[in-house]
Amino acid sequence: MTMRRPLIAGNWKMHKTPQETEEFIVEFLSKLANEERIEILIVPPFTSLDRAGKLLKGKSLLLGAQDMHYEAEGAFTGAISARMLKACGCSYVLVGHSERRELFGDDDSVVSRKLNAALRDGLRPILCVGETLSEHDRVEEKITQQLTEDLDGIDEHALAEMTIAYEPIWAIGTGKTATPEVAQETISMIRDWITSHYDNATAQATRILYGGSVKPANAASLLAQRDIDGALVGGASLVAESFFQIVEAARSQ
Ligand code: 13P
Numbered sequence: 001m002t003m004r005r006p007l008i009a010g011n012w013k014m015h016k017t018p019q020e021t022e023e024f025i026v027e028f029l030s031k032l033a034n035e036e037r038i039e040i041l042i043v044p045p046f047t048s049l050d051r052a053g054k055l056l057k058g059k060s061l062l063l064g065a066q067d068m069h070y071e072a073e074g075a076f077t078g079a080i081s082a083r084m085l086k087a088c089g090c091s092y093v094l095v096g097h098s099e100r101r102e103l104f105g106d107d108d109s110v111v112s113r114k115l116n117a118a119l120r121d122g123l124r125p126i127l128c129v130g131e132t133l134s135e136h137d138r139v140e141e142k143i144t145q146q147l148t149e150d151l152d153g154i155d156e157h158a159l160a161e162m163t164i165a166y167e168p169i170w171a172i173g174t175g176k177t178a179t180p181e182v183a184q185e186t187i188s189m190i191r192d193w194i195t196s197h198y199d200n201a202t203a204q205a206t207r208i209l210y211g212g213s214v215k216p217a218n219a220a221s222l223l224a225q226r227d228i229d230g231a232l233v234g235g236a237s238l239v240a241e242s243f244f245q246i247v248e249a250a251r252s253q
Contacts, residue, residue, distance in 0.1 A: 004207045006223070007163060007230035008250050009041040009126065010237025011066065011094060021048035025055045027240040035060040038230070038250050041092055042237070046080055053089020064092030064126070067100055070113035072121070082121035093118050095125045096150060098169045108149035115150060119158050126163040126232065128211070129190075133170035140189055147193055156198045160205040164190060165232040171212025173234060177222070183210045184225035191227055216245035223253050
């Protein structure tokens, strides 16, 4: 028996107005029974968070943000702090999503500062790591380098509070999913890395998700893998019914 609680998270990226967010939430909650065994999380854009937080108060659907700044406040035009996210009802935040790294210049030192700030300010970070297609033949080296730099300053207690998401960049939004075996192999490598840099208890406690073209049709076979503790879903999380089917796949494991 694993002590890790599965997590199904929907990263909406740059999709949905506050009104569209409300429509999704109303529909999704009508399908959802009170959920205790697995955690379910939606990650809408910043502009939807306040409205979503009000609708989700007291519900078992959790709320997260797609990014945050590492400073608490100040002259950082366009940036959002952990305290602002918490005030909207967020309990989670994505850190180091590949789109932030590739399109917005978040390098490993920025990712590390954001991770430390999220933990300091009481948000549970989901650290995203993954390799591009051209890096795929040296995936271990790439992921090891990201983990080493991103987790700088994170002790074993903090790590056990965190979630890691393995998202191969070649599988994001492409319809190309890693096979369950390939996803399992890389995620088990991440767990082994935690064992050797922290300890086995921390490795066993740390939740690790797979992300990259997860859909209702492939969710069950991915989630059946021993080391895969849930999914970070992009496109298929935008429609309440398909996100719900992925949740159902996790429940029936
Ligand atoms: P897709 O599920 O659309 O491939 O996106 C994955 C992702 O990047 C989730 O963070």
